[in-house]
Amino acid sequence: MSLVVGLDVGTQSVKLVAYDPANHQVVATHGQSLQLIAGNDGSREQEAHWWIDAIRHCFAKLSPAQRAQIVAIGVSGQQHGFVPVDAAGTVLAPAKLWCDTSTQRECDEIMTAAGGEQRCVELAGNPILVGYTASKLPWTRKHRPDAYRQLASIMLPHDYVNFWLTGERWMESGDASGTGWLDVRTRQWSSTMLAATDTQRDLAACLPPLVAADANFSIAPPIADELGLPRHVRVSAGGGDNMMAAIGTGNVVPGVLSMSLGTSGTLFAYADHPVVDADARWAAFCSSTGGWLPLICTMNCTVATENVARAFGFSTRDGDAIMADTQPGADGLTLLPFFNGERTPNLPYARASLHGVDLNNLTRGNLYRAAMEGATYALRNGYDAWCDAGLPFNAIRLTGGGSHSQAWRQMVADVFNLPVEVPAQVEGAAFGAALQALWAYESAHQSNTDFAAIAREHVLLDERLSAQPNASNVAAYEGHYQQFQRHLQNATVFYASHSTERAV
Template sequence: MYLGIDCGTQGTKVVILDLEQGQICGEGYAPHELISAANGRREQRVEWWTDAFQQAYREALDRSGIDSRAIRAIGVSGQQHGMVLLDAQGDVIRPAKLWCDTESATQNAELLEQLGGVSGSIERLGLVVATGYTLSKLLWLKQHEPEQFARIATILLPHDYLNYWFTGEIVAECGDASGTGYFDIRTRQWVPEVLALIDAEGRLERALPPLITAEQAVGQVRPEIARLLGLSEGVIVSSGGGDNMMGAIGTGNIQDGIVTLSLGTSGALYASSGRAPEQMHPLVAPFCSSSNGWLPLICTMNLTGVVNQVRQLFDYDLERFNRAASQAGIGAGGVTMLPFLNGERVPALPAATGSFLGLGMQNLTPANLCRAAMEGTTFGLRYGLELLQAAGISSREIRLIGGGAKSALWRQMVADVMDTDVVCPVVGEGAALGAAIQAAWCEQSARNGSIALADLCDRVVALDHSTAVAPEASAVADYREAYLAYRKNLSQLYPNAG
């Protein structure tokens, strides 16, 4: 048995994988609190993560009916780009700043200029640093909380911290490290000279964890944590990775031609590659994968959160919202939404706000606003797919995950907007499943030597063919017109977008 954990923004998911049967035998979930402010601050306390994990773990264990001592290994998926800081005693200094924290937009612009702009950032790192990456958070801390900055002894990402909580070991792996802003995705090494832009004395460089490869173990679960969880001695913790990296493994996206699209709090679109990406658009993040390859990715910061905001505006439940959106028809009666309620990463508009455009006396209806929210967020992902395709990424099939994937209307919308076949995996929690698969890969590699990750994915990742949809020619054409209207409105309000 293998334990997979996904520590996300809204909560922690836990799955127990029975590898012999090739299926999940138990799962659990517990929500997180969020520290939020109008200036873009988005933070969480790390104890919220560990408390949520324990609650979700107990639920998964109860549902599985297994003996907890049967668990052999643990894999952790975590929200990317977060900043968790430890002092010299190994204690957490302050709440973690999250991927969706845009409070450091000014600092990111300052650092990007120091790097030599877009071209300079690509030359040094292989990608363009963006608001939300860990790098700008460090500069923000130095400028706003210098006393806390002076205490930094270790810099971790959220999944790194959970690995530390389990094992007491401080390490990082290349997939999640790709999103820090001080890591070269081509050489798979830290870039200390970028951190020197913030602190020339080398303190931040000394705070970096050593790097391990994807199939390596972080270490064994500490005895006190093993007793707390009822685990046997010697349970290992795999390298883990960022939620998108684990989502790729959990959807079988480890070969060319498959694209994973996550309709979650944020939107993510990514495809595996066996070679270091070249000539990518600056808005594409050519991250490393957590399977020792690469994972070109685009991320939008506004997705199901926007839809839920509009839904709650009318006090609709999900069924009524979907019914209203379907009644509106393609193009939402001429209403376009630019859904940037939390700024935006793709396009790079961290200070942007949301807009409904094209409103008139005849089309200002709840149905059109509901439809426009779904279409606007999906069009942002369509733009991201175009950027990946321009870089040579093929997309014969989209594997859809996240909460939005449960909507039949949204699945068909994605197929038509992207003009690509869409299907959902049987296990929708791709990141948690991916973490469990990686844990099995790591544990079996240690016991039996080399074992192919692809073989494990083939055994475990199944597709729900009842969710499969193909693009409809007439809808594809209609969405093309609506998408062009979206792009026109975007360029008029934000001439430098994209």
């Protein structure tokens, strides 16, 4: 028996999935939680060695026999992060993460230098939104000048883990398209966007080479020995967590809509051509399978439900029971769940706000439901842009921590008025990384390996977890969603008028 391993280096934890492709069976799943450094300025950071320590912890939980059977590893990593590394491979500062909103001023500076938001879309397919990697470079130059001066390699979180595993530096187009520098149409770096980020330095010299999606590399012998793995293990190109979740939900052909309910909320769909929106209503990313992955990302999803649960002293595992006696609309409560600022819509300085409170409706059940509804409505707001563009979908593939909740699965079906399907392997990003590792391994041993065929064979649906829209709930949610939209419009106007003074 041969095993492939997927590692998902997320914001809250590192997860490991060991998969036996011959028997279509996950033989082990392990995780290790991570800390988060949060600042009042919107900064969100982690130490890169925390990821490595967590990976060691996960591998240690596998039996020696399981470790001996591993033939390939794939790495999924939180997108948009920045790991500054010197020429010797030493990390120079904490990694700034995707949910870091302290660099909005730098976003504006880069886009101004490039000729404005519309020009950025023309050059690379995307504007520089808060959290994107590009903005973290000028921030580091200003606030950590010593680290910036010693900078030799710009790495994303999954790039750094790959570097630790193999001793080699590379980047692939899926994750690279979240930097803001990659022209997603051509899969080449935009020299203009790089120059707009720093006019005094050639940042291209700091970027690892781009490799094909099916590339694979040898694990470094000392790391193989440390982890108790065979020295012939191959490491695939890997990718961003959204790209890996797309693989893990079978989203490798056109027509599938996937939704991830994690710390962030995401919607993504595979395309066989670049899908760039002139108004930048969605992210025009590449996939990690050689195609493209238009994506809508909200920065606050399970963040909202977890904050409410923490405030009332219960676990989100009990959330469905807590809100069991509540009704769609949360008895008039509406939560704009912008605890981390927001990317879709682009409101980096926004904060969460609660509306519609009266003498009777402020209960923990209603507030928990309002948090879940608010996170779901925020995704629906982005989805409407795809509908306006004429992109049709017949069902939603659901993954992420929120997909474990029966109430949330039903809510998604009702709010979007689409059937919900749930893959049998709930750790979508980690499982997707394992399947990419399988693809890379098979590609190295035979020609013309079809990723779509791999997905059809290995991505199975759990029919017990599916949900169909409830007509009465669909109508009720539609009215409350319109109320959410009105509050969102008011917030958009307010934060747009105050963004200049907040940036100073």
